[in-house]
Amino acid sequence: MADPPNNPHDAYFRHVLAKPANAAGELQAVLPPAVSARVDWGALELQPCSFVTPELRSRFSDLLFRTRLAGHDAFIYVLVEHQSQPHPLMPFRMLEYMVRIWNHYIDDHPKTDTLPVVIPMVVYASPNGRRWNKPTELADLISIDPGGRTALGDYLPNLRFLLDDLAAVDVPALLTRKLTPEARVMLVLLKRAQGNRHLDKDLTLLLDDFGAMLAASGGKAELVCALTYILIVGETSESDLGSVIGQLGPQAREAIMTTADRLRAEGEARGEARGEAKSEAKWRAQALVEQLSEKFGTLTAETVATVRSATPERLRVWSARILTASSLDEVFQ
Template structure:
């Protein structure tokens, strides 16, 4: 998967939809049909940039595609929102991102006297299944009396983003979309996988798509991505996938079992690393308390508590101060 993931939803979403052939199906499904017919889908090209600030990347993932609309430059800005509680300021954020896209376009085309169309789309995938209830239009965010809003009319900024709320769609609706197998599997999983204990049964409707995915070039690696996502976000274990495995065949079984073993080993390694860190900190605490006791006599309970809450860096700094400090206060100053 490209780029270090902020969360498994983000990593899987980007991995699939950063491929224009997969993104095209999703975008066509949400754009007004008359507009979708006028987009040059063959020219759809991923742009190497992100407009979401680092502080927000644990909540949102964004992809920008450039294409032609009626023969003119145009951009399709696709953003996914993974949180169970939708961002009430999303229309403002989309305006910010749109302006940044225009600024970049002006920098690349300094003689331009026009701006390209930017069509913003938000895909909402709530792990808790909560539908989008927040504004989709910028005007709704402006705190103003309705009568005054009507009087000002077009003098107020206006932007409405397209919303694909997966929580209000049933799986049959996703099956009905003209999507690649890879995109359909991903969108269905974004909708139903989180916390699900029964994916072995629930994914039987995707057998044909999974077989298509597995038979394509790089299919083994792609199935590994699917299984990694399933075993990371759901409560379905590899043994619970038996109904699905029976339909997919022995090669899929091998991929699933190998991926499960890898994830288990990685989890154990992370656990051991955390254990080593905790063990090191425990040793530093014990050593510091022993030094304090030797130099200053009895150690008050408040000091023991303070040492118990400190991290390794702080413990190291305090231990160094013990050598020159004339009192407990000097050790713990600042």
């Protein structure tokens, strides 16, 4: 969270739940007690891999934990969805990721003749409070008449994922979960922070957790991480935040001011960088138009418009091709 990421939800979720102690409380709050009792929580270990493709990471984030389940290798796969509507094919998506996890396991254990348990779990954080209203079972996605479903029986795939629908859990209920302060703050903020102009009311309920975070080793950095998320996705004024968080003392007040100042400075820097990039692209486009005209003669208005609307990467490719191209088609192919 040192820099405002393209997807702050992903960055904040990963930063907090990547720590096994934080993840354990959230997982135990959702897993059935009979399953939770069989998990070796002391062996919980984050795996350095992700199964969500880059183009989907604006909507989904995932974490894979390895552990032991009644003495056997096991994995717990956690995917968080942060968009206004739940993905309608989520059971299929989870099956797809589970197969990738098993393939990854087979690559690491080429002589294995068994597969480990993979427990799938989805944390759903809707920014507008809309509850999950899509299937959580793979069988419900199969388009078939009731008679055919009965006839096929066990030949239809059977998979259900665990769901933690934050929209269906109110803040007081989240506060009663046996979570670490970091995890509790993170879940409440995922539920309430985005676009919220009055987040100070919720933050008042989290003062004890913020205080515990600040008192722990490295706690100021964790507070800054939470404040960064709040200031990026929320709309509560800095003064309203200060009136609540400032109650924790001078360290907290300093954290608010320095975080807000840093984000403003970074925003200005990104704006300047975008302006410089736009200026460079305009210069490259004009240079390429002149080169094309010199080599191939007068250009059509359509060709000029194509060049001027191109991305900087495309302009660089075309500028290199013009050295050997014998026609406009060879440049733009």
